[in-house]
Amino acid sequence: MSHSGTGPVVSFDNVSKHYGALKAVDGLSLELRRGETVALLGPNGAGKSTSLDMLLALRKPTAGTIKMFGSDPYHAVKSGSVGAMLQSGGLMPEVTVGELVNLVAGLHPRPVPIATTLRRAGIADIADQRVDRLSGGQTQRVRFALAIAGECDLIVLDEPTTAMDVETRQRFWASMREEVAEGKTLLFATHYLEEADQAADRILVINRGRLLADGTPEDIKKRAGAKRMSFRLAGADQAVLLGLPGVVSLETRHDLVQIQTEDSDGTLYGLLDAGYRPNEIEVGSLGLEQAFLAITAEDDRANGHEPAAAR
Numbered sequence: 001m002s003h004s005g006t007g008p009v010v011s012f013d014n015v016s017k018h019y020g021a022l023k024a025v026d027g028l029s030l031e032l033r034r035g036e037t038v039a040l041l042g043p044n045g046a047g048k049s050t051s052l053d054m055l056l057a058l059r060k061p062t063a064g065t066i067k068m069f070g071s072d073p074y075h076a077v078k079s080g081s082v083g084a085m086l087q088s089g090g091l092m093p094e095v096t097v098g099e100l101v102n103l104v105a106g107l108h109p110r111p112v113p114i115a116t117t118l119r120r121a122g123i124a125d126i127a128d129q130r131v132d133r134l135s136g137g138q139t140q141r142v143r144f145a146l147a148i149a150g151e152c153d154l155i156v157l158d159e160p161t162t163a164m165d166v167e168t169r170q171r172f173w174a175s176m177r178e179e180v181a182e183g184k185t186l187l188f189a190t191h192y193l194e195e196a197d198q199a200a201d202r203i204l205v206i207n208r209g210r211l212l213a214d215g216t217p218e219d220i221k222k223r224a225g226a227k228r229m230s231f232r233l234a235g236a237d238q239a240v241l242l243g244l245p246g247v248v249s250l251e252t253r254h255d256l257v258q259i260q261t262e263d264s265d266g267t268l269y270g271l272l273d274a275g276y277r278p279n280e281i282e283v284g285s286l287g288l289e290q291a292f293l294a295i296t297a298e299d300d301r302a303n304g305h306e307p308a309a310a311r
């Protein structure tokens with residue numbers, strides 16, 4: 001079955017999952033469009049795995065509706081439309097990597113040639129090794145191979161690059177781009193903010209089971225509002241700098257001043273009005289990591305919780 005329709009690939013409509021009093025997912029609504037690479041970003045316990053598991057029909061929502069290719073997740077998964085790599089789940093021991101990939105491809109309605117899968121996952125050289133004798137990073141690559149062993153339209157990955165070293169991670173994303181170039185939709189959960197920034201064209205920030213932000217990496221950085229400003233200024237009075245409009249935090253080293261501000265224009269005008277003449281003024285957005293922390297901390301404060309970063 002091929003899905004070339006124009007409807008959303010995935011839709012969550014007001015989906016919740018409660019474990020007793022705990023709202024792991026709390027009224028989540030979102031849509032993924034064909035060909036998008038979307039990162040699900042959130043602190044520990046945000047509800048990322050629960051959301052992905054519900055999408056893959058492994059857990060049942062307490063309320064709300066999930067659709068995949070316009071049908072219910074169970075049937076979409078059964079038809080082979082989705083390839084998935086989850087966080088846990090052991091691999092069958094005592095078989096070789098090649099045998100395992102062969103076995104899983106054989107179960108798939110539209111198997112990909114084994115050699116292609118081994119190459120794409122970067123495991124051709126370990127095809128003869130037993131799966132229970134692999135390193136953590138190699139195991140991750142084998143699990144990725146199983147996700148792409150059949151032709152599918154949607155790939156779902158839960159923290160795929162955990163335990164991968166930098167080189168393996170880069171190779172992994174290069175293979176992923178090959179998959180996406182074929183028109184596949186990719187949804188992945190990650191803790192690695194730089195990874196979301198580099199790999200995704202859209203980021204969904206979730207915290208406590210709710211969607212806090214949905215946009216391009218640029219949007220997310222803007223959404224956090226604050227800017228970072230730096231300049232050189234000899235003999236600046238810290239108290240004066242902290243008192244400037246919009247200033248959130250301040251760091252100084254020798255004559256280098258770095259400021260986080262919610263109003264970069266106001267901060268600069270205030271500084272000039274106070275008679276200072278700084279040099280080498282630079283104003284930029286916060287990095288994604290800072291933006292992400294700012295968004296989740298603001299949400300935690302607004303809801304009377306301790307910020308996730310401090311949990």
Ligand SMILES: Nc1ncnc2c1ncn2[C@@H]1O[C@H](COP(=O)(O)OP(=O)(O)OP(=O)(O)O)[C@@H](O)[C@H]1O
Nearest residue numbers: 019022024042043044045046047048049050051191
């Ligand atoms: N089977 C379960 N029974 C009870 N609570 C659960 C169960 N599974 C998950 N939870 C709780 O639901 C919340 C969301 O968990 P989930 O694993 O979805 O978060 P996550 O965003 O994937 O976190 P992490 O980044 O740590 O993997 C957590 O508070 C977790 O403790």
